[in-house]
């Protein structure tokens with residue numbers, strides 16, 4: 459019999475004070491209140507205890523402190539009263555704002571922003587080597603411009619027990635490596651370069667894997683959507699997979715792919731992906747490039763939407779916009795209106811289906827609507843044909859034969875090393891031929907670099 463080990467009492471949770479800021483000159487997809495509610499969820503996911511909140515609406519940011527001087531004073535008092543360890547701003551703070559605010563609030567409290575909080579959650583949830591590398595890269599890219607003062611601050615706090623609760627390595631400090639304090643900028647730059655090289659290897663490996671997958675002609679469908687929409691639950695439902703599902707934000711960081719047989723017998727691959735969120739900083743998105751390429755190179759996207767969320771429409775917009783930003787805007791999308799089991803009124807489903815084009819109401823949890831979703835996917839990929847005109851260079855012979863084999867060719871013309879094909883293509887090939895809808899000519903430069911020249915407007 460093993461001896462009974464006493465339950466660890468654990469550190470008291472860190473106390474977080476949240477600050478919502480609305481800057482009228484910088485419109486945001488969610489209202490300040492809704493965005494702050496989301497920040498509260500993020501804070502809870504990061505295991506913080508939210509002890510207070512404050513808001514400010516501004517015409518433009520204050521150059522030193524983002525919020526006005528009076529508000530700084532007001533919050534300083536509240537921080538004392540609530541004995542907060544960290545204050546988290548629901549917007550990205552410039553390094554200057556962060557420094558200045560830290561100075562004003564005094565050394566007892568750490569000043570963080572939404573990005574740092576998201577990074578902290580990512581650091582907790584990264585498990586695979588790729589995920590860990592990506593989070594580490596994002597962390598250092600974020601930290602580098604904030605090094606000077608934040609660093610000395612960090613050293614004092616960690617040395618002195620870190621905040622009022624005395625827990626070591628609190629929110630925003632969790633990050634890769636324990637020796638951060640000693641590493642100077644140059645070492646961080648070196649580390650960033652190393653991480654980029656490592657991630658490049660991961661990308662190259664994924665690329666090779668995807669190329670093999672392409673040859674096998676099995677369509678790839680990515681499940682995309684706002685964080686907590688139900689993507690992993692849906693993948694589990696579709697593939698009887700064991701993907702981690704949790705009622706927390708950013709539960710999934712690493713893409714998982716599963717093979718699924720559609721009702722008509724066609725085989726497809728479904729990939730679960732990292733969730734999106736409003737105000738996701740570009741450097742964070744960039745660090746996840748290897749993961750996001752899974753999305754940009756899919757043949758179809760299933761946009762999973764939590765229709766029971768009060769901000770469902772805004773979340774839908776954020777996801778569509780993020781898809782555009784990462785270069786996935788031209789991939790066909792089917793919207794899965796998820797969590798309909800939680801709708802009190804079934805007539806709402808009809809209204810939702812009319813609001814969102816190409817959508818299917820489902821419950822990933824109960825399985826309702828899943829057979830219909832699979833049928834719609836199968837039809838879109840294999841039965842629906844869309845007209846398309848593509849310009850394929852002779853060097854891409856396999857694409858020319860692919861069109862002839864699987865499309866319905868109506869007209870073929872040749873010029874300048876290109877074949878222009880007009881015809882119909884099945885849904886599963888639309889994304890693959892998208893790059894050829896514009897005529898790109900490669901020009902050989904003196905140094906032998908091939909520079910693509912867009913000829914679509916000429």
Ligand SMILES: Nc1nc2c(ncn2[C@@H]2O[C@H](COP(=O)(O)OP(=O)(O)OP(=O)(O)O)[C@@H](O)[C@H]2O)c(=O)[nH]1
Pocket residue numbers: 683684685686687688689690691692702703704705706707708709710711732733734796797798799800820821822823824
């Ligand atoms: N009632 C209900 N709950 C659901 C449904 N689908 C998912 N959920 C719940 O929603 C929460 C989030 O589900 P996940 O599948 O982890 O969501 P996700 O989109 O993968 O989230 P991230 O990985 O964090 O981006 C979990 O608590 C699920 O049980 C559904 O159809 N109905």
Ligand SMILES: [Mg+2]
Pocket residue numbers: 689690691702703709710730
């Ligand atoms: Mg997930």
